[in-house]
Amino acid sequence: QVHLVESGGGLVQAGGSLSLSCAASGRTSRINTMAWFRQAPGKEREFVAAINWSGGMPYYPDSVKGRFTISRDNAKNMGYLQMNSLRPEDMAVYYCAAGRSYLATAHRDYDYWGQGTQVTVSS
Secondary structure, three states: OEEEEEEEEEEOOOOOEEEEEEEEEEOOHHHEEEEEEEEOOOOOEEEEEEOOOOOOEEEOOOOOOEEEEEEEEHHEEEEEEEEOOOOOHHHHHEEEEEEEEOOOHHHHHOOOOOEEEEEEEEO
């Protein structure tokens, strides 16, 4: 089992920045990819970013490319999401996810999830 705990959400003005963290514990050897998803009220869970746990290029959808940066620190079992130039449409609950699939973008491909952290962007 892998346990994920997110932190770092909060309130920010449009154009501002926030940094999210994800602490992984348990059988982290099962992780091939760490990802971030988000879900706004009334909407489906949306892929935000993914990175291969052992290294390699990250992957982003066009909606966040150039504004968000995903990274990880294997030694600390930590994942991060740096979010810049935030927009009101970025407001959602952000979830850290981990799984064995390589750079998957579908939430069903991830086995482990954190509890989520709220990101609120004021206009």
